[in-house]
Amino acid sequence: MECDFKESIQKALQDANLTGALGKFSEAYKINRTKAYEGIDFEALRGKIAEIKSYAASNLDQLSDLFQQNAEARGATVFRTNDPAKVREYIARVARENGVKSVVKSKSMATEEIHLNPHLEKEGISVAETDLGEWIIQLAGQTPSHMVMPAIHMTKEEVADLFSKEVDERLAADIPRLVKVARNELRPRFLEADMGISGGNIAVAETGSIVLMTNEGNARLVTSLPRIHVVLVGIEKLVATYADIAPILKALPKSATAQQLTSYVSIITGATPNTDGTMKDLHIILMDNRRTEMANDPKFKQALQCIRCASCLNVCPIFRLVGGHVFGKVYTGGIGTILTAWFDELKKSEDIQGLCIQCGSCKDVCPGKIDIPELIMEIRRRLVQEQGLPLIQKTIYSVVNNRKLFHGMLRAASIASRPLSSGGFLRHLPLFLAELTDGRSLPAIAAEPFRDRFKKIVQPESKEKIAFYAGCLIDFAYPEMGEALIRILNKAGFQVVFPDEQTCCGAPARYNGAYEVAAHNAVDNIKALLQKDVAHIISACPTCTVAMQHEFISTFESLGQTEWLPQARELSEKTIDFSTLVTKLVEEGRLSLKEGTTLGAVTYHDSCHLKRTLHATEQPRELLQKAGYELREMPECDTCCGMGGSYSLKLPEISAPILQRKMKNIRTTGAATVAMDCPGCVMQIRGGFDQNGGDVQVKHTLELLEEQLA
Ligand code: SF4
Ligand code: SF4
Numbered sequence: 001m002e003c004d005f006k007e008s009i010q011k012a013l014q015d016a017n018l019t020g021a022l023g024k025f026s027e028a029y030k031i032n033r034t035k036a037y038e039g040i041d042f043e044a045l046r047g048k049i050a051e052i053k054s055y056a057a058s059n060l061d062q063l064s065d066l067f068q069q070n071a072e073a074r075g076a077t078v079f080r081t082n083d084p085a086k087v088r089e090y091i092a093r094v095a096r097e098n099g100v101k102s103v104v105k106s107k108s109m110a111t112e113e114i115h116l117n118p119h120l121e122k123e124g125i126s127v128a129e130t131d132l133g134e135w136i137i138q139l140a141g142q143t144p145s146h147m148v149m150p151a152i153h154m155t156k157e158e159v160a161d162l163f164s165k166e167v168d169e170r171l172a173a174d175i176p177r178l179v180k181v182a183r184n185e186l187r188p189r190f191l192e193a194d195m196g197i198s199g200g201n202i203a204v205a206e207t208g209s210i211v212l213m214t215n216e217g218n219a220r221l222v223t224s225l226p227r228i229h230v231v232l233v234g235i236e237k238l239v240a241t242y243a244d245i246a247p248i249l250k251a252l253p254k255s256a257t258a259q260q261l262t263s264y265v266s267i268i269t270g271a272t273p274n275t276d277g278t279m280k281d282l283h284i285i286l287m288d289n290r291r292t293e294m295a296n297d298p299k300f301k302q303a304l305q306c307i308r309c310a311s312c313l314n315v316c317p318i319f320r321l322v323g324g325h326v327f328g329k330v331y332t333g334g335i336g337t338i339l340t341a342w343f344d345e346l347k348k349s350e351d352i353q354g355l356c357i358q359c360g361s362c363k364d365v366c367p368g369k370i371d372i373p374e375l376i377m378e379i380r381r382r383l384v385q386e387q388g389l390p391l392i393q394k395t396i397y398s399v400v401n402n403r404k405l406f407h408g409m410l411r412a413a414s415i416a417s418r419p420l421s422s423g424g425f426l427r428h429l430p431l432f433l434a435e436l437t438d439g440r441s442l443p444a445i446a447a448e449p450f451r452d453r454f455k456k457i458v459q460p461e462s463k464e465k466i467a468f469y470a471g472c473l474i475d476f477a478y479p480e481m482g483e484a485l486i487r488i489l490n491k492a493g494f495q496v497v498f499p500d501e502q503t504c505c506g507a508p509a510r511y512n513g514a515y516e517v518a519a520h521n522a523v524d525n526i527k528a529l530l531q532k533d534v535a536h537i538i539s540a541c542p543t544c545t546v547a548m549q550h551e552f553i554s555t556f557e558s559l560g561q562t563e564w565l566p567q568a569r570e571l572s573e574k575t576i577d578f579s580t581l582v583t584k585l586v587e588e589g590r591l592s593l594k595e596g597t598t599l600g601a602v603t604y605h606d607s608c609h610l611k612r613t614l615h616a617t618e619q620p621r622e623l624l625q626k627a628g629y630e631l632r633e634m635p636e637c638d639t640c641c642g643m644g645g646s647y648s649l650k651l652p653e654i655s656a657p658i659l660q661r662k663m664k665n666i667r668t669t670g671a672a673t674v675a676m677d678c679p680g681c682v683m684q685i686r687g688g689f690d691q692n693g694g695d696v697q698v699k700h701t702l703e704l705l706e707e708q709l710a
Contacts, residue, residue: 074270
């Protein structure tokens with residue numbers, strides 16, 4: 001990572017105004033969004049939007065032709081180009097030919113994308129942003145930090161300072177007063193402007209209409225008062241029919257600002273008369289800028305389903321910590337990373353793609369049904385394909401790919417780190433490793449890994465076999481979890497087998513774009529785990545379960561490797577996570593929970609992969625309650641703990657405050673124990689409490705259930 005990128009992260013993290021404002025906003029947003037969608041079938045709605053937008057993405061040329069035909073029949077001039085420079089030149093030429101001296105604009109990300117304002121200003125044209133947030137950042141000489149709320153990173157005090165300079169009067173940080181000042185300042189700009197420039201939320205091919213949704217009414221003035229109106233839209237805004245507006249209109253305000261409906265919805269169909277009786281000069285620019293290329297890319301086509309609601313930013317645990325400016329000058333957050341890689345260049349996403357912790361929160365709320373984390377992984381894969389792996393990663397993966405060497409090194413590290421460990425933790429690491437134990441202890445590497453302990457376990461014989469995939473953490477840090485799991489499965493009448501050749505699930509390599517390495521790990525594990533005649537393959541780590549259920553297949557598919565696909569599918573079908581299997585065994589009567597015990601209060605942390613890919617949220621909760629625990633829900637129970645595999649090692653400065661927030665949320669419940677189904681989350685949260693009071697015990701669900709299962 002570039003030094004100045006790391007510096008920009010540090011700067012953002014130290015900006016208390018930024019983190020405070022975004023933290024409060026995202027907390028309130030989640031609650032309000034849920035309320036806004038009450039009684040609405042979100043899955044059906046976003047399914048419809050995805051269908052509409054996907055159809056449009058498959059027919060961009062045809063819909064552009066139809067749009068042009070219908071808009072021109074209604075008096076508009078339509079200009080189509082792939083090239084941002086030609087868009088800038090077109091608008092400047094229209095301005096020159098009509099003697100335009102001043103322009104008013106309503107919010108448009110497409111104009112940000114092509115850096116229109118500086119271009120017009122160079123031509124001697126004054127440009128006034130009229131959306132309040134855009135005007136604020138224009139006065140501040142900044143770029144938007146958020147697609148919908150461009151000045152969300154600024155406090156009212158900072159805005160008062162800016163406005164004070166503008167009106168040459170000391171203004172208090174009083175929001176209604178500041179809004180009044182903005183209105184007074186902008187009104188004459190509307191009246192004197194020769195040209196209005198707007199974006200568009202939707203472009204309807206069937207009628208040649210542009211749909212605009214705003215909350216301030218400024219777009220109505222921009223599009224109606226000046227004699228010339230220029231609309232700039234990316235072609236992903238096209239939809240086929242007028243009826244297609246409805247689902248987007250329904251979702252956009254709910255997802256963007258948790259409103260039922262945007263205050264102003266304008267539909268502009270063709271040129272309209274000016275107040276002096278002349279007709280408005282209406283220009284509509286359909287900009288491609290690699291959108292067609294994106295539509296032809298089978299992986300990235302879905303990114304064109306975006307309706308620019310910014311919901312994905314509002315729920316992103318990283319965005320709420322570092323804000324938008326760290327992501328660059330135009331598009332921000334997870335979707336911004338994808339758009340930057342395409343509309344700017346892949347290389348520009350090199351640093352920012354690393355900000356994504358792969359928690360999946362954005363995917364859950366996206367009304368365009370876009371798998372943002374998966375697309376960010378694809379960016380990583382393409383970057384590695386283009387640039388190769390950094391030397392240090394190459395070395396690490398060559399070790400991980402050699403199971404005997406990898407495990408041998410872990411055993412050696414266990415011995416070497418013994419002088420540094422106490423009570424099962426590594427609390428301080430020396431030299432350049434010191435940062436890794438800042439705010440969180442690491443687990444000591446087990447003196448005897450699970451694979452060695454397994455050989456000594458005596459199990460009752462059974463015809464019903466189940467294979468256990470331990471994953472690196474249970475194998476080498478928490479072998480006692482593996483032992484507890486075996487006792488539980490023995491109680492259910494299974495004999496557990498542990499194929500010794502199993503190795504890393506490949507998730508660390510895959511999440512860093514090293515798909516070839518991940519594919520190698522996948523083949524090793526398939527060979528190891530499918531060789532036994534077993535009913536299931538169980539894992540007590542959701543990341544490993546997701547790898548075996550989904551990612552082995554998608555890794556082979558991404559690489560175009562077909563040889564191991566049938567076996568990967570077979571493995572996927574047999575793989576199951578701990579809580580889902582135990583729930584099934586309880587339902588079948590093969591396991592039962594001791595009744596009548598009261599075991600105290602416990603709160604539950606949802607691990608990202610368990611909740612968002614395996615969809616197991618109720619199972620562990622029900623099991624814990626049946627076992628006799630009092631379940632107390634914490635705020636943001638499903639927000640990432642900051643572990644993210646190697647993320648916490650690569651970006652500890654981001655991981656640490658996420659963990660702090662998680663611990664605060666756990667403590668608010670007053671429960672003495674927090675349960676979770678992921679050994680990675682156990683490592684993060686247990687290590688956090690070890691360094692911050694040790695007042696809460698952190699357990700894998702299976703450790704809490706073992707005694708209660710019969
Ligand atoms: S990616 Fe999805 S959530 Fe993000 S802005 Fe686009 S539509 Fe909204
Ligand atoms: S997966 Fe998580 S971290 Fe990544 S962009 Fe989405 S919300 Fe942000």
